[in-house]
Amino acid sequence: KHPNVITNMILERYASPNGPTKGKIIRPSDGKAPESVAFVQCAGSRDENHLPYCSYICCMASLKHATYIREQYPDAKIYIFYIDLRTPGLRYEKFYNKIKADDKVFFIKGKVAEVSEDPATKNITVVAENAVTGEKIRQTVEMAVLATGMQPTAAISKPPAELNYNPYGFIINDFNKGGMFAAGCANKPADVVSSNQNATGMALKAIQTLVRR
Template identity: 85%
Template sequence: MTVEKQAPASESIMVVGGGISGLTTALEAAEVGYEVFLVEKNPYLGGRVAQLNQYFPKLCPPTCGLEINFRRIKDNPKIKVFTMADVEKVSGSPGNYEATIKLNPRYVNSNCTCCGECAKACQMEIANDFNFGMDRIKGAYLPHEMSFPARYVISSRIIGTEDAKRCKEACKYDAVDLDMEAKTVNLNVGSVVWATGWEPYDAHRIDNLGFGRHQNIITNMMMERLAAPNGPTQGKIIRPSDDKAPESVVFVQCAGSRDENHLPYCSYICCMASLKQATYIRAQYPDAKIYIFYIDLRAPGQRYEKFYNMIKQDENVFFIKGKVAEVSEDPDTKNITVVAENAVTGEKIHQTADMVVLATGMQPTAANAKLPADLKYNDDGFIINDYENGGMFASGCANKPADVVSSNQNATGMALKAIQTLVKR
């Protein structure tokens, strides 16, 4: 007796999240012939990788990996990209899902040439979220220099103001559309891959480490933006209080990670991020002293172990095994003193530095806002993949803490799982 295989109601795949995992998932599926809808909440693709100065394994700038992916997406008619889009609901079963997508207004249409005249005309400034609020941008802005799609955004905060009118009048290409409204799109897809990524843990919640109270305490992602050529200081690492070149920097590992009051798990890549950022400082300030306070150092894999060993050879980098208990600020110099107990010698250490960098943990986006679908989560907010039932899968850091290489490998696997869902039905 032969059994006929039932065709899925839809042979399309929806990928939610346009970071490195979402891009890889979408491209892997589309390049073997499947229709893919790529849904991203931001006005640009690239996710957290776009905010880095360099990333492992080759310490490349984001342009190195993202640029080719953007070209592949642009050239592939199988991929439909929705930016500034929120998934409001996903219902159905494997092979036949109904997804409701809300498209938020950009107030700039496809006529945009990125000439920048709207930004020149705009007078109001808003906090720059891409740089974690370390600088300000105009209310008409390009999110960053390699934004894809390459199109300006008019902030909703200036809609209805004279600034908005000035933006429209300045545009020679009729690209500014102040009458844009939110609209809803319904998609029928056979499988869904959630590549919703991660957020830096909110360092304000770690009371004893002083973030928000002391200006010269920053997070590791803020350091990435300081070191980036397109960052708030054009790549110059200077301390926030007075723009001074730092002569000493303390890195505080596991800031919020491996802590039952915050994130109980290890965020996998924070140790390597701090070692990488030590090279940023060293490149600009060869004589600066760098102090790394850690519980345990994690260098996952031979390549990372080699990198760690290289950093250990630097006579101006000091590793202290001890958990930082408190910080204080000198009101005159704005220098920061961290206090920790050396776990090896037992002595109490007071180390003063010009700047402190908190290696804040990696928290899944879904931990703060559950996704509008029937998904299972572990206690930390990471999505649990149900391979037996199939249909919906989590890719990259939506599933577990990971670096870029691991996220890409995982994303390729999730693309295959999504395809298998369509083939099996």
Template identity: 95%
Template sequence: CGKCVEACKYDAIDLKMETKTINFKVGAIVWATGWTPYDANKIDNLGFGKYPNIITNMILERYASPNGPTKGRIIRPSDGKAIESIAFVQCAGSRDENHLPYCSYICCMASLKHATYIREQYPDAKIYIFYIDLRAPGLRYEKFYNKIKADDKVFFIKGKVAEVSEDSGTKNITVVAENAVTGEKIRQTVEMVVLATGMQPSAAISRPNSELNYNPDGFIINDFNKGGMFAAGCANKPADVVSSNQNATGMALKAIQTLVRR
């Protein structure tokens, strides 16, 4: 509509601008190419794309956002109703040799955060968290985990989800898992399921046209002896925002050192 051009007082928008390639000669490059959520459609046994009330953690984040599709309200996708029960499936695609063999680092804490979203909107909702190993790295994260654990309507089940199914009438989802502690087979029916999908390095999906070394999982390996090109944050390993910022600062300093020593 062109209204952005009228609104920009700096005359910084050109709607007729065409794509062009610009070449720069530089002394160092910091690759901070970030990450991409693993495609949940590839995880056949967890029902994403097949059952409407199974979503990913990124979709839930959009629901909870004030400028998201539901204006911040977390509701069932199939009918827009309030939620009385919900299950979080951890390691959806992570720590799985058929998908991502590594821990994606952020998923456990993200689901604990999402549990607080649910609790704020639905004080009486039952929340089930199915996990392989719950990881809360750092003192503050551990305290946050203990806070969630104190909620008597949040249930932690140590067990990898094997399958899910849908009731065609209610659209409720039944989650099947084996409790790794008791050996009991669990069939838990909930109104909605959230898959905590893993973290995939963007550079592994679309590899930059450069002389970079990658580990088997697609993360860029830093070669400090060679110098000149450095990977930061999730381009180098799974990381949260805090550790990504710290790592990026270190890589920026490494780049400066490379230039100074030449």
């Protein structure tokens, strides 16, 4: 709807050397360097009207994207609007504390109620209520990034196999039946590390199933 409101996946493509902007993070409307960026966490997630679950990776992805922007544009200001920040594990918590120490990164605890555009400047205004102070916040930025959740393909179109699914489209493994095991993001929202660990476990489970036969 608004050119300067993008998703976390689009920002990841911008930051990639093989992406459409060759790794340069720009404002889509005019190709300029953004001087201020807002991240809206849980955009459509933890919401009974869309995805009621946490997608696990979004908070860490936004913190990573904030570092991308700060590295390219040292004077850029970052505003992160969140319900709860979830950084599981000591390594992720250390990374979060590093970002929090940056004096140009601002964390606002509050659910975003509105995102609008100025037709003249194409700047974006994010409206939220600070959950700590109760204050209504209106923050105008040059670009906004929506941290959208993770949804399995099977939620829309299930593969031609006899598998069990939970209400959200993730596969439920049937270890008694065997034959086919889901791992990683086919099983639940997960990052790369936990997906690899889960895949290793499922491979071992498959070996055990074959040995028993």
